[in-house]
Amino acid sequence: MADLDVVGVGNALVDVLSQAADAFLVAQGLSKGAMQLVDEAHARELYAAMGPAVEMSGGSAANTIVGVASFGGRAHYVGKVRDDQLGEVFRHDLRAVGVGYGTPPATSGPATGRCLIVVTPDAQRTLTTYLGASSQLGPADIDRDLIERAGILYLEGYLFDPPAAQQAFHVAAGIAHGAGRKVALTLSDPFCVGRHRDAFRELVERHVDILFANEAEIRALYEASDFDAALQQVRRRCAVAALTRSEHGSVIVAGDEVHVVAAHPVKAVVDTTGAGDLYAAGFLIGLSRGVDLGTCGRLGSLAAAEVISHVGARPQTPLAGLAGRLLA
Amino acid sequence: MADLDVVGVGNALVDVLSQAADAFLVAQGLSKGAMQLVDEAHARELYAAMGPAVEMSGGSAANTIVGVASFGGRAHYVGKVRDDQLGEVFRHDLRAVGVGYGTPPATSGPATGRCLIVVTPDAQRTLTTYLGASSQLGPADIDRDLIERAGILYLEGYLFDPPAAQQAFHVAAGIAHGAGRKVALTLSDPFCVGRHRDAFRELVERHVDILFANEAEIRALYEASDFDAALQQVRRRCAVAALTRSEHGSVIVAGDEVHVVAAHPVKAVVDTTGAGDLYAAGFLIGLSRGVDLGTCGRLGSLAAAEVISHVGARPQTPLAGLAGRLLA
Numbered sequence: 001m002a003d004l005d006v007v008g009v010g011n012a013l014v015d016v017l018s019q020a021a022d023a024f025l026v027a028q029g030l031s032k033g034a035m036q037l038v039d040e041a042h043a044r045e046l047y048a049a050m051g052p053a054v055e056m057s058g059g060s061a062a063n064t065i066v067g068v069a070s071f072g073g074r075a076h077y078v079g080k081v082r083d084d085q086l087g088e089v090f091r092h093d094l095r096a097v098g099v100g101y102g103t104p105p106a107t108s109g110p111a112t113g114r115c116l117i118v119v120t121p122d123a124q125r126t127l128t129t130y131l132g133a134s135s136q137l138g139p140a141d142i143d144r145d146l147i148e149r150a151g152i153l154y155l156e157g158y159l160f161d162p163p164a165a166q167q168a169f170h171v172a173a174g175i176a177h178g179a180g181r182k183v184a185l186t187l188s189d190p191f192c193v194g195r196h197r198d199a200f201r202e203l204v205e206r207h208v209d210i211l212f213a214n215e216a217e218i219r220a221l222y223e224a225s226d227f228d229a230a231l232q233q234v235r236r237r238c239a240v241a242a243l244t245r246s247e248h249g250s251v252i253v254a255g256d257e258v259h260v261v262a263a264h265p266v267k268a269v270v271d272t273t274g275a276g277d278l279y280a281a282g283f284l285i286g287l288s289r290g291v292d293l294g295t296c297g298r299l300g301s302l303a304a305a306e307v308i309s310h311v312g313a314r315p316q317t318p319l320a321g322l323a324g325r326l327l328a
Numbered sequence: 329m330a331d332l333d334v335v336g337v338g339n340a341l342v343d344v345l346s347q348a349a350d351a352f353l354v355a356q357g358l359s360k361g362a363m364q365l366v367d368e369a370h371a372r373e374l375y376a377a378m379g380p381a382v383e384m385s386g387g388s389a390a391n392t393i394v395g396v397a398s399f400g401g402r403a404h405y406v407g408k409v410r411d412d413q414l415g416e417v418f419r420h421d422l423r424a425v426g427v428g429y430g431t432p433p434a435t436s437g438p439a440t441g442r443c444l445i446v447v448t449p450d451a452q453r454t455l456t457t458y459l460g461a462s463s464q465l466g467p468a469d470i471d472r473d474l475i476e477r478a479g480i481l482y483l484e485g486y487l488f489d490p491p492a493a494q495q496a497f498h499v500a501a502g503i504a505h506g507a508g509r510k511v512a513l514t515l516s517d518p519f520c521v522g523r524h525r526d527a528f529r530e531l532v533e534r535h536v537d538i539l540f541a542n543e544a545e546i547r548a549l550y551e552a553s554d555f556d557a558a559l560q561q562v563r564r565r566c567a568v569a570a571l572t573r574s575e576h577g578s579v580i581v582a583g584d585e586v587h588v589v590a591a592h593p594v595k596a597v598v599d600t601t602g603a604g605d606l607y608a609a610g611f612l613i614g615l616s617r618g619v620d621l622g623t624c625g626r627l628g629s630l631a632a633a634e635v636i637s638h639v640g641a642r643p644q645t646p647l648a649g650l651a652g653r654l655l656a
């Protein structure tokens with residue numbers, strides 16, 4: 001029996017958030033809304049150009065796992081930091097919300113990874129990531145017992161960027177399926193999909209039970225001219241796909257079953273960082289609790305709405321309270 | 329001629345902000361609204377008990393100096409961090425707003441200091457400070473040329489806690505007065521006043537031109553039974569005193585001159601961290617620009633109102649824009 005709902009594996013990052021005008025993105029050559037990988041020197045340069053910032057724990061799968069815990073789920077996280085101050089911050093913020101986290105920190109090599117986030121006045125976020133210690137995650141960090149204990153293994157596509165993490169990804173997926181568990185994947189970013197398209201296609205077809213993607217990502221995966229064309233591709237290839245469309249809500253396809261779910265209303269969109277991560281959190285807690293796929297989508301929309309209504313990628317209001325009868 | 333408006337000297341700290349219910353303060357034995365000094369072990373214990381947190385640069389005088397810069401003032405800061413990640417964050421956030429900052433970081437000894445801040449639902453903040461590297465600030469860090477260049481030297485009372493910083497305080501004040509500059513002091517905290525009452529009284533009487541204090545602090549200084557009794561004491565002893573009274577505004581006394589200034593209206597008070605620091609910023613920029621003392625107080629109220637309307641102790645909206653004709 002699985003005594004955990006979800007185990008997430010991802011790049012462990014601390015977010016460095018700053019507000020700026022669109023002109024700043026242009027001046028820095030940043031592609032709005034996307035995630036770009038940089039080396040340490042480039043990250044330092046960009047940081048020096050950024051305005052005053054706030055540091056908050058982040059990492060795509062880590063945000064999702066925190067969301068699962070906030071819904072009352074039993075959740076663990078696997079990802080690599082260094083034994084430095086930002087690594088301690090990352091660890092604290094997971095444990096403080098009841099997430100299990102035991103990946104040993106690196107004791108040498110690069111510092112804890114960080115994601116420099118520029119939020120523009122339209123609430124869009126643009127990411128520049130220095131992977132740092134997170135790229136040191138490897139197969140040795142995958143604890144078989146832990147993976148076998150969770151009903152769902154959740155993996156972020158960003159893991160495909162660092163080679164050792166990609167290996168860890170495959171090892172974890174193999175263990176989960178060997179134990180009869182479900183494997184969920186988020187495609188993370190259209191450029192990330194572009195860098196690993198063939199591998200992702202094969203994965204989705206053979207090894208992924210639940211796929212998360214936004215419109216740009218699913219179109220990038222199938223090089224599809226529009227959303228519907230991508231939808232037709234993915235529904236033949238993956239048991240469950242939850243496709244998010246920002247303010248247009250989400251579409252969930254599972255074979256012949258299709259749900260079109262509206263976005264949850266938000267008073268004011270402040271910062272879209274973490275929207276996809278928290279959608280996945282709601283969807284996964286729904287699956288864990290055995291609610292229908294439409295309700296899974298509504299739980300996702302609810303969690304995404306909470307996180308885009310404030311600065312930062314982790315919920316500030318306990319999601320279990322917001323979910324109410326959706327999870328009852 | 330002074331080519332800088334204000335140089336601030338203080339304990340350089342990174343804030344670690346978390347929301348909690350009042351019961352948390354009780355369980356942790358924290359005195360609501362006050363600042364308590366702790367050693368590293370105690371800080372670690374409290375941090376482990378705190379919920380997810382956000383890291384932001386802080387430090388009382390540093391917040392004030394950032395406020396002065398936000399008003400368009402030419403400002404420098406003196407305070408000690410270590411050469412670690414949080415120290416880098418502190419340095420970045422000062423320079424990013426145009427504050428000059430050249431104090432060499434400590435290359436050994438304790439880590440960059442931090443202030444654990446618990447914000448309760450009533451927006452009150454309770455501080456627990458681990459001074460860390462900030463306590464290594466000493467007379468050697470006081471650059472005579474820099475102090476002589478500034479029209480006003482601004483010192484925080486918290487500097488009296490670490491002995492070497494107290495020495496640095498006296499050295500800086502001596503240089504400023506020697507060059508014909510003004511010396512401003514904030515009393516910081518009623519318990520801090522209690523720890524150093526005699527020294528503060530002597531300072532105020534002999535070496536301080538502009539004193540900032542809230543009601544609890546000025547009453548603690550003179551062991552006065554009420555605000556008015558404290559007011560009568562301070563007006564005979566200090567050229568200018570700006571006494572803040574939270575939502576009741578502030579009273580400014582300068583010999584026979586008295587101004588009673590209303591608090592600036594705020595839609596919703598979110599987090600009072602930094603209210604006093606930013607009041608001082610507004611007041612000091614007013615003095616630097618030669619406006620009358622009543623207008624100095626109104627500039628202080630304006631800056632305090634901005635900072636209590638969001639989480640964190642530094643302005644999120646350029647104060648020069650808000651000041652409008654008050655500074656024109």
